[in-house]
Amino acid sequence: MSGAVDAPPLVLGVLVSGSGSNLQAVLDAVSRGELRAKVAVVISNVASAKGLDRARAARVPAVALDHKAYGSREAFDEAVVEALRAHGVTCVVLAGFMRIVTPVLLDAFPDRVVNIHPSLLPAFPGVDAQGQALRYGVRVAGCTVHFVDAGTDTGPIIAQAVVPVNEEDDVEALRARILAREHELLPAVLGWIAEDRVHVERDVAANARPRVRISPGRRPAS
């Protein structure tokens, strides 16, 4: 595999609250050899989350941390950071993680906390993005992979994918159509990060939003 000699695999920690189908997409991409990364730990704030079962099935450490057992969001995030560090994680993926994260997590992994959101941000942040899109009446929808910042779904955008909205769509139909693209986009973006091609540029003097630059891919060694 190209690049295998000059970079260790990306060490991922994946945070889930529910089904974890995006986690599964990442695990599958790794096992197929399409993503040069290792999922070192999966953490959920919900002990019954199916995502933890998916982790165990892939022989990945599965950690349940009940957020209700902590006195504050920061205290919970400290426990999350401790678990991530204990497994050598260098990049954190929020894959259907339904908790607001604090600077405790963000500062521990600067520009290395990635979220996937089922809308074309900045449209329709927050919960029920697909329902928001249908109620607004847009004709195109999609998903966004972005670095997480202190806001809700406001961080620098890495990649987006588009799907049509059809006349007869209900929320479930639109959700499924977007989810299929999420399962492609998230492993692809993690692959770019694994190749160290994704960087956040900041122009503090210009008071500009941070921008993501993606450098061109290297050709496979021949």
Add this chain to the structure above:
Amino acid sequence: MSGAVDAPPLVLGVLVSGSGSNLQAVLDAVSRGELRAKVAVVISNVASAKGLDRARAARVPAVALDHKAYGSREAFDEAVVEALRAHGVTCVVLAGFMRIVTPVLLDAFPDRVVNIHPSLLPAFPGVDAQGQALRYGVRVAGCTVHFVDAGTDTGPIIAQAVVPVNEEDDVEALRARILAREHELLPAVLGWIAEDRVHVERDVAANARPRVRISPGRRPAS
């Protein structure tokens, strides 16, 4: 042409403030026989607008109405409505018309005032949509054709088209890429309206946003 026997052509009034390249796209679609419509009048609030020259070149009545000569937005819109009615207009197209329209115009042509905006609404309404998109750092952009309501770029969406945003884009590059899609999308939507396939559905009881329904196209008569 199919449908020619059962519906008169759509009678369009196009409002422009500047170059009017979308007006030109409509004129060209009409002259090529791709859009069963007639541009009956072009109105500009800017006497020097190139859009008026385009109208004259196509032998379409070109009317300049200086908004500064009217005491209010409503008085200006009354003059616009008068000119539109004098030319038998049934559907109004805002094609780079840089004035806020009032209920005087909207109530005169209910659900028949169409705007084209260079973003994937509801993202980036208002001026400099392309610059807004670049500064935000989105990876996809596009254009939206919608019915105009009392808000700024908030009305019910009829159609949207998508373009990629490239790493090296400046505003001009993105503007040109979107504009090429505008020139396709606007005549296409007007064609649907000419075929009476575009309707706004209102569910006042549910307090829902008005939604646009587009009925399927008829097969050409064989």
